[in-house]
Amino acid sequence: xxxxxxxxxxxxxxxxxxxxxxxxxxxxxxxxxxxxxxxxxxxxxxxxxxxxxxxxxxxxxxxxxxxxxxxxxxxxxxxxxxxxxxxxxxxxxxxxxxxxxxxxxxxxxxxxxxxxxxxxxxxxxxxxxxxxxxxxxxxxxxxxxxxxxxxxxxxxxxxxxxxxxxxxxxxxxxxxxxxxxxxxxxxxxxxxxxxx
Amino acid sequence: xxxxxxxxxxxxxxxxxxxxxxxxxxxxxxxxxxxxxxxxxxxxxxxxxxxxxxxxxxxxxxxxxxxxxxxxxxxxxxxxxxxxxxxxxxxxxxxxxxxxxxxxxxxxxxxxxxxxxxxxxxxxxxxxxxxxxxxxxxxxxxxxxxxxxxxxxxxxxxxxxxxxxxxxxxxxxxxxxxxxxxxxxxxxxxxxxxxxxxxxxxxxxxxxxxxxxxxxxxxxxxxxxxxxxxxxxxxxxxxxxxxxxxxxxxxxxxxxxx
Numbered sequence: 001x002x003x004x005x006x007x008x009x010x011x012x013x014x015x016x017x018x019x020x021x022x023x024x025x026x027x028x029x030x031x032x033x034x035x036x037x038x039x040x041x042x043x044x045x046x047x048x049x050x051x052x053x054x055x056x057x058x059x060x061x062x063x064x065x066x067x068x069x070x071x072x073x074x075x076x077x078x079x080x081x082x083x084x085x086x087x088x089x090x091x092x093x094x095x096x097x098x099x100x101x102x103x104x105x106x107x108x109x110x111x112x113x114x115x116x117x118x119x120x121x122x123x124x125x126x127x128x129x130x131x132x133x134x135x136x137x138x139x140x141x142x143x144x145x146x147x148x149x150x151x152x153x154x155x156x157x158x159x160x161x162x163x164x165x166x167x168x169x170x171x172x173x174x175x176x177x178x179x180x181x182x183x184x185x186x187x188x189x190x191x192x193x194x195x196x
Numbered sequence: 197x198x199x200x201x202x203x204x205x206x207x208x209x210x211x212x213x214x215x216x217x218x219x220x221x222x223x224x225x226x227x228x229x230x231x232x233x234x235x236x237x238x239x240x241x242x243x244x245x246x247x248x249x250x251x252x253x254x255x256x257x258x259x260x261x262x263x264x265x266x267x268x269x270x271x272x273x274x275x276x277x278x279x280x281x282x283x284x285x286x287x288x289x290x291x292x293x294x295x296x297x298x299x300x301x302x303x304x305x306x307x308x309x310x311x312x313x314x315x316x317x318x319x320x321x322x323x324x325x326x327x328x329x330x331x332x333x334x335x336x337x338x339x340x341x342x343x344x345x346x347x348x349x350x351x352x353x354x355x356x357x358x359x360x361x362x363x364x365x366x367x368x369x370x371x372x373x374x375x376x377x378x379x380x381x382x383x384x385x386x387x388x389x390x391x392x393x394x395x396x397x398x399x400x401x402x403x404x405x406x407x408x409x410x411x412x413x414x415x416x417x418x419x420x421x422x423x424x425x426x427x428x429x430x431x432x433x434x435x436x437x438x439x440x441x442x443x444x445x446x447x448x449x450x451x452x453x454x
Contacts, residue, residue: 038214038318039386044234045320046227048216051235052321059242059299064291067249071271074256074264081258 166191208401210393214317214386234321237306237313245302270298274439281443282450289446292332296325297439304385304431308424316434317385319378326378329442337449348452377441384434388427395420 035041167188174182218230252263260268274294278286300316307314315321337345349366350359398416402409 038211038216039382040319041216043228044216044232044318047218047222047229047232048234048318048320049324050229051231051238052315052324055235055238055242056295056299056325059246060291060295062242062246063249063295063298067246067253067267068271068291068294070253070256071249071268074253074260075268075272077256078258 163188163191163195166195208397210390210397213313213389213393216318233313234315234318237303237315241299241303241306241315244306245298249298270294270301277439278443278446281440282447285450286443286446289332292328293439293442293446296329296442297435300325300381300438301432301435304435305428307385307389308427308431314385314389316381317389319382322378322382323374325381325438326374329377329445330374333445333449336446337452340449341452345449345452348448373441373445377438381434381438384430388423388430392420392423392427395423 038044167184170187170191171182171184174187216232216234218228218232219236220231222228222230248263249267252261252267255261255264257264271294274297275287275290278290278293282289303315306312307317334345337348341347349363349370351362351366354362395416399413399420402413402416405412
């Protein structure tokens with residue numbers, strides 16, 4: 001403000017001079033041909049300073065109270081929104097990763113389970129087959145034993161008959177060779193001795 | 197009569213564009229505080245800048261429209277400028293720096309429109325803005341650091357014998373800050389507009405000399421076009437420089453010891 005006051009001193013003289021030949025004209029450079037260079041014309045200073053103070057003051061208040069909070073708010077909202085979006089993107093990615101892991105886990109479980117089921121089935125089938133085979137083998141052994149027994153019986157029976165047959169045959173042969181009667185007991189003893 | 201003389205002179209006189217004319221006469225306590233063409237363009241500057249910032253951000257779009265992007269970019273541009281120069285505490289001056297930047301930028305750009313008045317081509321306006329900055333620096337620095345603010349004039353690590361000399365130099369450089377800050381902006385706008393007007397004036401004066409004159413006017417015309425582009429750059433650059441220096445001076449208020 002000291003500028004305005006300082007120039008106010010000079011202004012008092014200048015407009016007075018101006019008024020003498022320009023009447024009610026407001027002092028300005030053009031009328032005083034060869035006068036002051038307009039920017040250095042101190043008579044215009046009070047007006048410029050006053051209107052600058054009014055306009056710039058209002059401008060400052062308007063920007064400070066209205067415009068800057070608004071732009072600051074817009075920028076902050078955008079920054080928050082971007083941060084929030086990034087967060088949710090990260091969260092979604094984590095969720096996707098988790099579900100992929102769960103899926104892999106489930107797949108592994110299912111595979112293990114299927115293997116187990118297959119193994120069980122295989123074991124069951126194998127056990128059943130083994131049992132059946134054992135049964136069949138037992139039956140066969142039984143039959144074999146029976147057959148062997150019958151063979152043995154047959155053979156012993158046959159062997160029993162062999163003596164009689166041999167006796168008869170020997171009696172017949174001796175009869176044919178020697179003729180006459182043949183002592184059956186002697187033949188029997190002879191056959192018996194040969195067989196033993 | 198005066199008006200007509202003014203119009204006639206306006207044809208070639210490069211100074212005419214800086215003249216301040218009263219639109220509504222106002223006198224308060226012996227001071228002439230008339231509403232002038234300068235006042236009109238201050239109002240226009242503030243109205244255009246304010247309306248643009250207000251309406252471009254009215255929808256508060258999450259995805260900004262083009263206009264909203266421009267507002268957001270200027271906001272973040274100044275915010276980064278201030279944060280880089282003065283750190284986080286500097287952000288308390290953000291409204292001031294942003295208002296200064298937008299006001300000077302829009303005033304400069306508005307001045308580029310033909311027949312429009314350039315508010316910042318007057319030293320008193322730029323000087324008032326510079327004083328506002330330096331005043332803020334001094335008052336805030338004193339409030340925050342008390343006499344410690346005077347450390348600003350005594351850099352660290354200089355021999356005791358040199359202290360008076362260095363302090364003198366620092367004080368002079370501090371006092372010259374509002375002058376350099378205001379003169380830089382004022383002189384750039386003034387010189388640019390005068391140059392533009394002079395070259396454009398050549399075009400009209402030369403073309404009065406028939407065919408040869410018109411041919412000769414091509415060069416100044418090209419210059420005028422090139423200078424117009426340059427002036428748009430300067431309009432932005434000066435607003436930027438003013439804002440950067442403001443940030444640096446404010447940094448002194450916050451950290452005088454450095």
